[in-house]
Amino acid sequence: MTLIRLGLLSLVTMLCFAGNSILCRLALKHTTLDAASFTSLRLISGAVMLACLVYAKQRLRPRASAASSHAPLLGGNWISALALFVYAAALSFSYADLSTGIGALLLFGAVQATMIATGLCFGERLSSRQMVGMLVALIGVVAILLPALDAPPLGSAALMLASGAAWGVYSLRGRGVGDPTRDTAGNFLRAAALSVLLGSLFLARLQFDAVGVLYALLSGAITSGVGYALWYAVLPHMTRTRAATVQLSVPVLAALAGAAFAQEPITLQFVLTSLAVLGGIALVVLDKKPGT
Template structure:
């Protein structure tokens, strides 16, 4: 397999993994196979185990100092952002369809990254402001009071999840070892997961239960689509420009929508198509304008 072909295969797997997270979560929650808190717990736990294994494969002879260095690559702020993303993601998909949730998530991620870039001192040109306005208009249109609009609570939760993932992605840029940082952050979410489960259990009239199929879907989402998917994505990022990587991620909501139709018997509405074109088109304008600005700098 040539290097270019291998790169294309890895990129496609990573994008499919991102979209599959939405489909797996929707299938598990929509069919009542597991509750949101337990889905999040199994997902992050299995992701942490997978990432620890991948780190061990990179450093076969892990010494005590290596473990400390791996732990220090992460941070509690990044872990909190990861936890908020995963929990908001799971609870949002109780009411959102697959494609709608993925659109809100990745739209919020890209817009959050733009806001963080501006906060860091980057100046926006006219085309970027136009793109932001179009994307924001798409979000507004998505939640207009029509029969095909998502629930307001689901929209808010998924937006918060996207903002958290955007912050997590932004902070990941400062890490020299993204895989080890991701592993450390996943492991740091474990105490947060335990607290969340206790809170859910104390506020439930009956003990939370999960079917085996729901646990399998959650573990698949965590181990393969999150752990392995993130690892592969980080591996290919050095070979992609920032603009290409951003554009490729805009394919995820489209792939997720198709997955929702095929696996969850969901329908594609004109309302969703218009909102998708507006949000993704606006973000694409921002990316194009940013690339032009960097070339002229």
């Protein structure tokens, strides 16, 4: 894959990831669609899109080995599906009260923190520079949550941090799988089943809105299904450090989308805390050995 093509596909993928945030925010803030329904519609449409992509991929490879031709269409497992469900549900419920940029910042900060903390638990060590980066990022997150005119509700912020932690767990469990798109399709299908159970707990609060449903379907089929498929296509061509660094652009893209489509202001507090959180994480992920 050429460098230009890798860069373009990476940009499209990050736009898809940011698109998940803005579509969820638009649905829950500007339509009457409820969070449980958004979660279900997103996961179901994502499962359908990913299954179609896996099927098309298999059909385009008629000379595949006998072993692969008899492999099930969908992979995955229930533990990963549970992590995916927690990520999607917590994100939906938190975006009812969080701005697009703040939500994406907390989400991806928690993703990186979860993956870094897991590495520490398995014996990885941080350099002095990385320790400073972790401290700066932590200060940035605390600053986001400090009481202020534009401080997010603590409950919604906690839900978003839980969403990021769940996505971090899902990402770690997906490392090294043979066919990540097939596994993701299976996990989306299982998570969709869990989301239907979630919806049954909120039957009295379910509200449908045509525009909100459209946002949810776009989030599931395009920015999730196609977005994740693109991500797994470019990921083998990137080092782990570069992959982690590229994802730091998502909160910035999400904030710009929130300003453009949801009329959300980009405040000085958001800019300063973003610099702290993303800059601190960058110090951690960039201070690694070559090839990581």
